[in-house]
Amino acid sequence: MAKTARRAIWILTAALALAAPAALRAQTAPVAAPAADPLFESQKAAFDALPEADRRAIQDALVWSGQYLGVVDGVFGKRTRDSILAYQTSVKAPADGIVSAAQLAAMTGAAQKARAAVRFQVFTDEKTGVKIGAPLKILDKRVVNDAGGQRLMKADGSVVLDLSSVTGGDAKLALLYAALTADAPGRKITLKISRPDFFVVSGEEGSRKIYERMAKAPANSPDPNAIRGFRFAYPTAQASDLDRIGLAIADSFEPFPAPGPAPAAGAVASATTTPATVPTPPAAPGRPYLAATGFLVGPGQALSAIGADDCPNPTIEGKPAKFLREDRQLGLSLLQGEFGASSPAGAPSFGALGPDLVALSYAAEEPGGRIVLNVTAASPLALGSSEAPPSLLAPLPKAAGGSPVFDRSGALVAIIAQSIGDPKLVAGVAPLAPHRAIGAAEIQRFLALANDAPAKGAEDAPRGAGQIAAAERPYVVAISCRR
Numbered sequence: 001m002a003k004t005a006r007r008a009i010w011i012l013t014a015a016l017a018l019a020a021p022a023a024l025r026a027q028t029a030p031v032a033a034p035a036a037d038p039l040f041e042s043q044k045a046a047f048d049a050l051p052e053a054d055r056r057a058i059q060d061a062l063v064w065s066g067q068y069l070g071v072v073d074g075v076f077g078k079r080t081r082d083s084i085l086a087y088q089t090s091v092k093a094p095a096d097g098i099v100s101a102a103q104l105a106a107m108t109g110a111a112q113k114a115r116a117a118v119r120f121q122v123f124t125d126e127k128t129g130v131k132i133g134a135p136l137k138i139l140d141k142r143v144v145n146d147a148g149g150q151r152l153m154k155a156d157g158s159v160v161l162d163l164s165s166v167t168g169g170d171a172k173l174a175l176l177y178a179a180l181t182a183d184a185p186g187r188k189i190t191l192k193i194s195r196p197d198f199f200v201v202s203g204e205e206g207s208r209k210i211y212e213r214m215a216k217a218p219a220n221s222p223d224p225n226a227i228r229g230f231r232f233a234y235p236t237a238q239a240s241d242l243d244r245i246g247l248a249i250a251d252s253f254e255p256f257p258a259p260g261p262a263p264a265a266g267a268v269a270s271a272t273t274t275p276a277t278v279p280t281p282p283a284a285p286g287r288p289y290l291a292a293t294g295f296l297v298g299p300g301q302a303l304s305a306i307g308a309d310d311c312p313n314p315t316i317e318g319k320p321a322k323f324l325r326e327d328r329q330l331g332l333s334l335l336q337g338e339f340g341a342s343s344p345a346g347a348p349s350f351g352a353l354g355p356d357l358v359a360l361s362y363a364a365e366e367p368g369g370r371i372v373l374n375v376t377a378a379s380p381l382a383l384g385s386s387e388a389p390p391s392l393l394a395p396l397p398k399a400a401g402g403s404p405v406f407d408r409s410g411a412l413v414a415i416i417a418q419s420i421g422d423p424k425l426v427a428g429v430a431p432l433a434p435h436r437a438i439g440a441a442e443i444q445r446f447l448a449l450a451n452d453a454p455a456k457g458a459e460d461a462p463r464g465a466g467q468i469a470a471a472e473r474p475y476v477v478a479i480s481c482r483r
Contacts, residue, residue, distance in 0.1 A: 046098040048466070057432075100356055100379075104432070130253070133252030134152050159238075160232070164230070169227070180201045187203065189201060197215060208233050211232045213230060214228070229255060232250075290399045302316060302477050303332065303404075306481075307418070316479055332446045357378040359378045362374070363399060392405065402479065408463055409461075412440065413440055419435065
């Protein structure tokens with residue numbers, strides 16, 4: 001094999017080895033550019049200012065475009081930076097290493113199409129308990145494999161994904177590793193990593209590339225001696241198409257996933273079913289729950305998009321609030337109470353919709369219900385059109401109604417309208433989706449402000465999302481209700 005081909009295989013297998021388990025990631029530090037590189041540091045700062053869901057979405061999209069061979073962990077390193085530059089060059093955009101909201105929407109849309117083209121789906125296998133993703137359009141046949149586990153395969157047997165579950169603990173794990181790394185005719189191991197609780201072996205067997213990972217159960221597992229894993233094998237001749245799928249499979253692998261709802265009979269990896277998400281349990285009667293986001297516009301006054309019919313007993317910062325007034329046609333409301341004492345707020349500065357916006361919204365993390373502030377990139381779907389009200393493309397949580405949206409000078413340009421129904425989560429994360437917004441002119445009219453209310457001057461230097469979040473966070477409040 002030529003030197004360049006060997007190097008390509010080594011890079012892929014090393015990237016696959018880095019994917020998924022935290023134990024392996026802890027052993028292999030991400031590649032970092034020298035701290036003295038100011039351009040790299042500015043690119044890293046812009047990437048780190050994005051919400052974690054966006055950071056992971058960028059890496060995942062670049063996996064599917066074939067430009068990133070690394071761990072989908074939301075961590076910025078040289079490999080991530082170089083992949084972003086490669087993507088920007090491929091779409092003839094300025095290669096500055098900073099992903100705009102429009103680029104994020106474009107790349108994640110392309111990745112979704114690539115996943116859909118092979119029907120890549122994450123599922124939990126009821127036979128082995130393994131949670132993993134698979135291209136079900138390619139692996140359209142299922143049989144029991146030699147280990148008594150599940151085999152997903154192409155009908156002609158050329159591409160195979162084996163799932164396995166055995167018992168035996170440390171001794172069995174060591175025996176499996178020894179057998180897979182032993183010399184054998186036609187086998188060439190290009191990567192092998194062994195740790196106390198898992199191992200990875202990758203290489204070639206004849207005309208096929210192989211990647212195998214086995215992991216031992218955590219100590220608190222019902223069966224601490226259990227071992228689960230997978231093996232993906234495919235023709236070397238098809239590597240250009242299947243390398244990225246192999247990486248996506250490795251990134252999705254969870255040998256011992258957290259318990260979830262039991263799958264329905266026959267629902268294992270069905271090509272027409274989608275993975276079940278764990279539903280959020282309803283709050284106990286009388287218990288407050290996060291319902292919306294608000295923005296302080298005056299002492300003890302918060303602008304939002306939730307109505308009294310939806311939230312008859314609101315609280316803000318744990319203190320009772322009441323609806324001062326509502327405009328149901330606009331979808332805006334003004335709440336009043338003894339909150340925001342530490343955040344003196346006056347009339348906000350206003351700006352106009354632009355291509356690069358930042359939305360601040362509160363969300364309740366699961367499990368536990370801890371309320372956190374999300375910093376999310378947003379962009380208008382039809383900038384410059386006469387659409388009223390505007391729609392913004394952003395990955396927003398359930399309680400995003402009332403969230404303020406700022407331009408890069410920190411001026412308020414919109415409020416997210418209250419949505420109908422809950423967002424459909426993908427792997428527990430809100431995906432990019434259009435959200436109705438209420439523009440600055442409507443906000444000024446509702447607040448009875450003059451149309452020429454103070455706006456930040458054009459000379460203000462653009463700020464990063466993190467800077468805007470730090471400056472505006474004291475004025476963004478979580479609105480809770482009682483059932």
